[in-house]
Amino acid sequence: MNNILITGGAGFIGSHLAEKILNEGDKVTIIDDLSTGKLNNINHLLNNSNLEFINDSILNIDTVDRLIKNTDIIFHLAAAVGVYLIVKDPVKVIETNILGTHSILQLASKYNKKVLIASTSEIYGKNSHVPFNEEDDRILGPTTKSRWSYSTSKAVDEFLGLAYHKQNGLAVTIFRLFNTVGPKQESRYGMVIPRLIDQSIQKKPLTVYGDGLQTRCFCDVDDVVNGILALSKSKKAIGEVFNIGSNIEISILDLAKKILQIVRKNNIETLTNNQIKFVPYDEAYEVGFEDMLRRVPDTTKIKSLIGWEPKISLDQTLNRIISEKLAN
């Protein structure tokens, strides 16, 4: 039985990961300060004697030292996330993501423990040459636009992780997540699918930013968690960076239409007029907000190494999220 530490394990992806690891029979310790995560996400796991939950920040070095000392593998997912937070509280984003990851790596190095670090497709910034492979260039906007601080903070995490591997021989694997979706994802931090679904169920207009022609690729959290776990078991993944995501694109406008269709199929009344409301980016986030038109992963690397590819369709995921929301 392995002792696994998940930072940010009360969050959306971390809670799914914790459940899967517990089902595999390992012990899980979660450290989460519940800033964007919720106890509700792991309530159903709390009576499992193999789970320990620590309500604390990864910036508390004494706690993290004790936890890492007693762990075998660390999945580091704790981060300040979500576009709203990035624009509203850039100090928190930079401090949590850089200082937090630095202390995790320092302590993992002290006790020689394997670490998997969650990174993001935001790393590629404004690069428009899709699909992105792991060696592609990062093209970012100016430091006066706070949205780029998230991408930069995660890039520093990657540099640090790779440096600890190269210099200290620490077992570090980095996974870059593209849009990950599924039950338990919160709408309040700017995540598009939970927001559009909540709006449709609440009979409100679905807010689409810009002209809605920007596309994204959405991958089910179950597929993502399987990819992360498979990487953790591969020796060849150590010292490497992997994209994890779906490469099927959909425009946000088509996504909104699809959600309306599925919600109606579930016999839920939606607005009949003005179902979709276009909101300029300046209004949605901040003046001069820069968004990427397309963001598509090249997942050849993870597929070649461990055979991973997504199996769950967007329709299946949307149905799952909608049923869960209706049941609550």
Ligand SMILES: NC(=O)c1ccc[n+]([C@@H]2O[C@H](COP(=O)([O-])OP(=O)(O)OC[C@H]3O[C@@H](n4cnc5c(N)ncnc54)[C@H](O)[C@@H]3O)[C@@H](O)[C@H]2O)c1
């Ligand atoms: N969801 C996506 O589409 C996506 C895409 C790219 C990258 N990621 C990355 O995946 C990881 C998980 O994201 P998520 O979508 O589950 O978001 P989330 O907000 O649900 O999870 C992050 C968790 O970290 C916790 N946290 C934040 N600061 C902390 C601190 N100082 N100490 C302890 N815990 C802290 C939060 O409370 C939350 O539970 C993050 O690192 C994020 O950058 C997610």
